[in-house]
Amino acid sequence: MDLGSRVGTLMDGLTADLVRLTAIPSVAFPGFPAEPVRQAHDVLVDLPRGAGVERVERLDLPDTAPVIVAEVPPPTPDAPTVLLYGHYDVQPPGDESLWLSPPFEPTPVEGGLRARGIADDKSNLIVHLGVPRAYGGRPPTGLRIVLEGQEEYGSAFDDYPPTGPARFACDAMVIADVGNLRPGSPTLTTGLRGASEIVVEVRTLDEPRHSGEFGGPAPDALLALLKALATLHDVHGDVAVEGPRREEWSGTTYTEEEFRTLAGARDGMPLIGSGSLGERLWSGPAVTVVGIDAPSVDHAASAVVPYARAKLNLRFHPEQDPRQAQGLLVTHPESLRPFGIPLTVTPGDTGPGFEPATGGPACRAALTALREGWGAEPAFVAGGGSILLVNGLAEAVPGAEILLFGAQDSLCNLHAPNERVLFSELRSAVIAEAAFLREYAAAHRGGSTA
Template sequence: MDLGDDLCTRADALMDGLVADLERLTAIPSIAFPGFPPEPVRQAHDLLVELLRGAGVEHVERLDLPDTAPVVIAEVPPPDAGAPTVLLYGHYDVQPPGDEALWLSPPFEPTPVEGGLRARGIADDKSNIIVHLGVLRAYEGRPPVGLKIVLEGQEEYGSAFDDYPPTDPDRFACDAMVIADMGNLRPGSPTLTTGLRGAAEVVVEVRTLAEPRHSGEFGGAAPDALLALLKALATLHDVHGDVAVEGLRRDDWRGTTYTEDEFRSLAGVREGVPLIGSGSLGERLWSGPAITVIGIDAPSVDHAASAVVPYARAKLNLRFHPEQDPGQARDLLVTHLESLRPFGIPLTVTPGDTGPGFEPATDGPAYRAALTALREGWGSEPSFVASGGSIPLVNGLAKAVPNAEVLLFGAQDSMCNLHAPNERVLFSELRSAVIAEAAFLREYAATYASRTRGSTA
């Protein structure tokens, strides 16, 4: 079906129905974390199967893997032998709501806000699933490309599905992928994500005494485990707050980034408190490393005794350049810590899990088609960002289909409060994302057809 110039009109006609289905989907508390009931996750799965079938998708199946929520796998065959196949990805599980007292309305009661709706998971990632649904409806179930639709049910917690695609590559075979678990840097600004930082965890601990000892009698000579740990942690950054571990890659950032005021507002930085690090925000957030102390085991202030601390432990989260090897990045941090002897005290360093970064190719026909489509969807020139967060499945899909182009865009925006209280999505972003994705399928099909004709001329 060729929508021609009617794409915007068609999207406008679909919006009421898409918003209604988004409300139905976000009213389901599909939290796939341990301790939460599994029934809502299955309910969300079943609703998506119903919506896909209603949009004209005949082939819909359920993929069950050990210890994970069911994955929706759907397929629309290509209209002819020369058409490409595009994989569309999203996930229907959501983060827990956290402290519900911080929400302005119940997290699973979709509530109007100016220009949009508020609910847990409405931006991450249920709005993007609705975008896929809108594209199917815009083409009345007959898009100009073949489609493989993958809707995951346990992305937020992690699951066996992260590593599954390379074991079954034929199921995911395609020419291009749209990973709709991302969005725009700011509302109204079309954005392609061109990098995902990798992640690793390391635990460092110090043991110095058999048990606590009176700080008046022993302090000053008895080795304080907490002091030793803090001295070691202080070596991870220089005087500016930049990571000081040798070998962790940091490149110039050449894409778009936040203004400092935008970032301070998004991060909730208190007035008068400076940002840490030097260089552009893009380098600090995306093309360079970050080390965060995400937890410390030590006596609490409220229950502190006047005693020298015998044991302390910290957990570190490392984010690293999208193209740096994850094992190498983690080992550089481990080596740095193991080389230290704060006050002559040895540290015990335990390497943890790693997750690779990802940097897609940006010079292929799908990428060029996406640039045209984003301009059409939002009416302005696309910009390019990276993400400090990781999407483990992206690497799994890329390994399964190494020659497929990977595109990351969607209906979210960086001000939508994903993973935070009062998460929201804007109708304008939802509409533009539907137009952009539908236009991408049209443009990519045309580009693919012209390449095919050229190769047979």
């Protein structure tokens, strides 16, 4: 029986496991109960054993959900070992009135299922568990399966791998917290932008003052802040902060129509910036005002505003140093004096991007496997989001090739209402990951089985 047929016979069981896992509201954010996260952990301790994985361990770190590390030894001394990563926690459901069905009741949709966390990242956990099943518990490579329980909120595990590298020793990694550019189009993610935040604030008066009696010469804090924020972009909407790295994008990207649909842009609303969408999304910077403190319109008094602040988020090129990138963002408002008014800038969190090497034996094996899984030529994209753990794993195992692909797709509504996964993507991802192990093992023996 070929690999595709074998995976086909597993789909009913894999789907049932996905439904069982997704029905657990494993939100690891403060304010949510911890018991569902532990329940998801316990399910994922049992499922690898049912797939023929005999060694399953629990890694406990301070202030974070347990990490599951399961292992299958290499079948021969010269066989490579592959690490498979995913996370079992999910985003909060948000405004449940926007969901077409309860977020933690997996519900059929055309070609798939809808539920919170079903794409990000529980479908990819099922992919990892489907692979040893496809090989009857005896894959052609060694396996280390690492399943984390607090990725969405952030945890101590992000920085842990370099402190215990032996636990993660491998020849290649598949990070399955990503997916395809569009359904049916196999996609290898070759870059993740870094992220940084700062807070800009201005205080000009001791307290509000009547806008009729004082408006005009009285220094308006909100007006000064808005004038400063307006300098972040040029007339085209491109980032005007000096120094962030920007390069042409040579991979695949969305069409403008696809992107407008994904973004929910209203009819007639222009997109911001110049250059290709790939350049604006992945290989160039983006500065977003993600929050602003000022009097609300509904409760505004006729008064000069004495205090205002804004939080800025910078996404930057995968290879730019995060501290340097944040420093550039800090320097820009610090150098301004809108109406002669000084601004106070406070740096926040910053995290690196990531750009894996391509062209090695694992990457070549993955491209062959993706073709087999989806029956189409793979595309190369980058990601605008960050996966901080990837950098920790890369530091822990610097010689390992890192591959990013999975069962999600750009239409799956991750982090949004009505998140869904397609059965076709799930099946293709299991085939591709299983085929990758076969191809990579063959490459180590000196030849391909394709």
